[in-house]
Amino acid sequence: MQGPLIDTLARQGITRRTFLKYCATLASMMALPPSAGLAMAEALAATRRPSVIWLPFQECTGCTESITRSHSPTLEAMIFDMISLDYQETLMAAAGFQAEEALHNAMKDNMGKYLLIVDGSIPLGLDGAYSCIGGRSNLEILKEAAEGAAAIIAMGSCASFGGIPKANPNPTGAVSVSDIFTDKPIVNIPGCPPIPAVITGVLAHYLTFGTLPELDDKKRPKAFYGETIHDRCYRRPFYDQGKFAKTFDDEGARRGWCLFELGCKGPVTYNACATEKWNGGTSWPVESGHGCLGCSEPDFWDGGGFYKALSMPADPLKIGAVAAVVGAAVGVGVSVVNRVKKGAAKSAHETTDLADLEK
Amino acid sequence: MMNDLQFLTWVRGPGLDIAIGIFLLGVLWRLFEIYSLGRKPDLSAPRHASGASGLHTVFRRSLPPPGMLKRSPVSYIGGYVFHFGLAVVVFLFAPHILLITNLTGLSWPGLPSQFVDLAAVVTMAAMVVVLADRINKPAKRFLSTFEDWFTWAVTFLPVLTGWMAVQHLLLPYTLMLAIHILSVEILLVVLPFTKLFHAFTLFGSRWYNGRVNGHKGVPV
Numbered sequence: 122m123q124g125p126l127i128d129t130l131a132r133q134g135i136t137r138r139t140f141l142k143y144c145a146t147l148a149s150m151m152a153l154p155p156s157a158g159l160a161m162a163e164a165l166a167a168t169r170r171p172s173v174i175w176l177p178f179q180e181c182t183g184c185t186e187s188i189t190r191s192h193s194p195t196l197e198a199m200i201f202d203m204i205s206l207d208y209q210e211t212l213m214a215a216a217g218f219q220a221e222e223a224l225h226n227a228m229k230d231n232m233g234k235y236l237l238i239v240d241g242s243i244p245l246g247l248d249g250a251y252s253c254i255g256g257r258s259n260l261e262i263l264k265e266a267a268e269g270a271a272a273i274i275a276m277g278s279c280a281s282f283g284g285i286p287k288a289n290p291n292p293t294g295a296v297s298v299s300d301i302f303t304d305k306p307i308v309n310i311p312g313c314p315p316i317p318a319v320i321t322g323v324l325a326h327y328l329t330f331g332t333l334p335e336l337d338d339k340k341r342p343k344a345f346y347g348e349t350i351h352d353r354c355y356r357r358p359f360y361d362q363g364k365f366a367k368t369f370d371d372e373g374a375r376r377g378w379c380l381f382e383l384g385c386k387g388p389v390t391y392n393a394c395a396t397e398k399w400n401g402g403t404s405w406p407v408e409s410g411h412g413c414l415g416c417s418e419p420d421f422w423d424g425g426g427f428y429k430a431l432s433m434p435a436d437p438l439k440i441g442a443v444a445a446v447v448g449a450a451v452g453v454g455v456s457v458v459n460r461v462k463k464g465a466a467k468s469a470h471e472t473t474d475l476a477d478l479e480k
Numbered sequence: 481m482m483n484d485l486q487f488l489t490w491v492r493g494p495g496l497d498i499a500i501g502i503f504l505l506g507v508l509w510r511l512f513e514i515y516s517l518g519r520k521p522d523l524s525a526p527r528h529a530s531g532a533s534g535l536h537t538v539f540r541r542s543l544p545p546p547g548m549l550k551r552s553p554v555s556y557i558g559g560y561v562f563h564f565g566l567a568v569v570v571f572l573f574a575p576h577i578l579l580i581t582n583l584t585g586l587s588w589p590g591l592p593s594q595f596v597d598l599a600a601v602v603t604m605a606a607m608v609v610v611l612a613d614r615i616n617k618p619a620k621r622f623l624s625t626f627e628d629w630f631t632w633a634v635t636f637l638p639v640l641t642g643w644m645a646v647q648h649l650l651l652p653y654t655l656m657l658a659i660h661i662l663s664v665e666i667l668l669v670v671l672p673f674t675k676l677f678h679a680f681t682l683f684g685s686r687w688y689n690g691r692v693n694g695h696k697g698v699p700v
Contacts, residue, residue: 349653363574363590382578389485389654418654419483425492431657432575433582435493440501448505452512459517 127166140166144325150397151322151334151344164329171328172227172235175209175276176266178259179252179286179295180241184277185211187314204236204324210254221255228269236327237270239263239298242279242286246294263301272306272333273298274323278416281309281340288422299340308333309340313416316397319345339419341391350387350413353395356380374410384428385412392417488658491665499665500583506672507680514681519692527697537690537700538683554613558606565603569596569639593646600643607636631676637663 130140144165145158153161177185189212206212207227208220215223227235241259244251249258267273275298278284286295299307310319323342326334334342351357359365359379366373366380379385387395390413394405406413412428415421425435482490531540544556570576574590581587590596611632614620641663645656671677693700 352648360574361593363592365574381575389488389657391652415485418485420485420489423489424485425489430575430578430582431488431492432579433492434496434579435489436497438497438500438583440497441504444501444505445508448508449512451505452509452516455509455513456516459513 125167126170130166137166147322147325150318151326151342153344157329161325161329165325170205172207172231173204173238174207174224174227174235174266174270175238175240176262177210178239178241178243178263178280179293180277180279181285182211183314184240185209188317188320207235224266228266232269234271235269236272236274236324237266238274238276239280240276242283242293242295242297243301244286244293244295246292251293260301263298267302267305270305272308272327273302274320275299275307275309275311275340276320277315278311278313278419278421281311282419284313285422287420306333307340308336308342311339311341311346311417311419312392313414313421315417316345316393316399318397319393337391345393345397346391346417348391350390350392350395350407351385353393354387354407355395356407369410380407380410380412382430383412384426384430386415386418386421386424386427386431387413388431390415390418390421484652484654484658488654488661491658491661495662495665499668503668503672506669507677510672510677511680515684522692522695524695526695529694529697529699531699532690532694532697534687534691534694536694538686540690540699541686554609558610558613562603562606562610565599565606566635566639568599569603569642572596572599597643597646600639600646604636604639604643607632607639627674631670631674634663634667634670635676638667 127137127140131137141158141162144162145155148155148158148161151157175185205227208224210220213220213223241252243249243259243263245260249260252259254262275281279286279295280298283291283295283297283300286293287297297309299309308323310323312319319342322345323334326332326342334344337343337346339346351360354360356377356379359377360381364373364376364378365382366378367382368374369383374380381388385407387407394413395407398405398408414427415424418424429435544552549556568591571580571588572591573593573596577588577590591599614624614628614632638660641656641660644650645653645660648656650656651659667676671679689700
């Protein structure tokens with residue numbers, strides 16, 4: 122633990138004014154009232170850096186890549202100075218027993234107060250043997266670390282929903298963090314990878330108010346996951362006008378028309394890409410000409426194909442032709458039966474009365 | 481327990497497959513059955529009268545007979561509005577056209593989604609008015625069976641859920657879209673086996689009636 126953050130920032134040449142601006146931006150991004158910016162600045166400035174433990178499980182390190190690379194060297198990198206990142210396998214200098222010691226010290230010293238960030242899914246198959254660190258299964262490590270955590274932040278789609286490891290047929294028996302714990306405060310920050318500003322926003326909210334931000338039914342912060350990509354997409358007017366790119370290099374694609382027909386999952390994807398964008402606000406997938414894959418939604422990998430429009434069948438129809446033939450055969454069969462009955466009635470000189478017509 | 485996206489993927493995949501399968505089976509079955517019934521040939525000499533033929537009746541029955549529009553305006557105007565509205569919503573909304581193109585290869589231009597949205601609202605309003613009329617008019621109510629209420633509901637639900645999905649009402653879009661597609665699948669499954677089959681038999685039966693009466697020299 123070091124001194125207050127504002128001192129650290131001052132030493133790094135960050136003025137109070139710059140810091141206030143950053144907090145105001147963060148507050149407005151999270152749809153908090155203007156006064157929250159100041160409150161945030163005061164709380165963050167005075168805060169003593171809380172311990173954060175970051176555990177990687179079945180993951181690709183994309184979440185870490187996203188957060189580290191896209192920040193540096195902006196002020197968002199500074200926000201990371203607000204926390205004491207005591208264990209992060211990719212970023213920490215320590216290795217082996219030293220690293221394990223850092224983890225256990227952090228847990229012991231900050232019992233009940235540290236934030237636990239998890240990226241990657243947790244395999245339950247073969248007693249967790251699919252993914253082990255230091256000879257211990259992911260599940261065992263997670264349960265131990267979760268014990269003294271104030272809250273768990275599930276970073277990325279794998280930790281939030283199981284992600285790609287959980288994709289059909291899920292060979293490792295992968296599950297999400299919230300599949301394991303029901304009695305812990307959990308924030309899901311899905312995305313493959315998630316947007317860096319989202320994690321800093323959630324951290325700042327926690328440091329300022331001492332609580333987690335308002336979450337939706339999938340435990341995602343509403344401020345960032347409250348609206349679909351489609352609803353905030355700058356190409357939305359083209360959707361409404363019925364102007365669609367039909368291929369990736371046709372006239373429509375060059376004119377920047379809607380990518381719905383090329384399989385964009387924007388309408389069913391709740392995320393902030395359309396507003397926050399990526400790489401310091403440079404661009405985002407739809408702006409670069411590719412439809413949204415829906416990477417922040419549960420089971421997006423098995424959502425019926427990335428290049429099939431939402432209104433198209435997810436699988437090719439299999440029984441249509443057979444059903445048509447069966448239907449025609451049944452129809453012909455019933456016709457023959459009807460004709461035979463009619464013929465029999467005719468030769469037997471049967472009469473018809475009103476009651477027959479009511480049948 | 482399925483999540484929203486899994487539910488949506490199911491209704492877009494296996495659900496759609498099953499629904500279209502039952503729809504095709506039912507439609508072909510009933511078309512064969514109905515058109516093979518046949519009638520005894522009328523051996524009398526045909527009487528000719530102007531306007532008495534199958535084709536005339538097909539068109540004439542689309543217009544109210546003299547005086548009927550005044551006696552039953554809701555049936556005619558409401559009926560027209562909701563049938564045309566349904567056609568606009570079903571066949572001229574871009575995502576719907578995309579589905580039909582994918583299934584059949586046929587394609588045509590769509591309308592702006594705001595216009596389709598308006599059409600959906602008008603369609604629902606007309607359907608509600610027609611339903612209220614059916615409830616209020618003693619004769620209509622007396623003639624109504626469970627099938628009438630049921631077919632109204634399975635026709636109304638796809639429009640309502642589709643509109644609610646687009647407007648983001650009540651439920652998250654993903655779930656509402658899945659419910660919308662499911663409601664359409666229910667419609668597809670029941671269509672061949674209820675009076676909704678008039679979508680296929682309407683013009684055939686008009687032509688039949690017109691033809692039979694035309695032979696007798698009666699324009700109906």
